[in-house]
Amino acid sequence: MSFIRRVGYALSGIRSAFRHERNLQIQAVIGLCVIIIAIMIHVSLTHFMIILILVAGVISLELINTAIERAVDLISTELHPLARAAKDIAAGAVLWFSIFSAIIGFMIIFTTLQ
Structure with missing residues (x-):
């Protein structure tokens, strides 16, 4: 499978x-x-790069979370404690990464505004 095709599949998943x-x-x-x-x-510039990494990290984790949820739903149609x-x-x-991203983001913004 070509690299272009694999990138297309990844973009399709993101969409x-x-x-x-x-x-x-x-x-x-x-x-x-x-x-x-x-x-x-x-x-x-350094703070901006940190913000970009944090935003990308939250989005990436949410994509992984979505994939896990869909895979679990595919495997287990009934409510199961392990699936939950x-x-x-x-x-x-x-949530964990989002909370710390928000804290770091506020710190960067408030430091810049001082």
């Missing part, structure tokens, strides 16, 4: 997730707002 996952849409909008604010207040735990743990990873 599908953005179309169907409300949390991913919300996180993308928040991430875009943070990036715009960072540009408007002229954060340093897998979904909850994946969602917890997104």
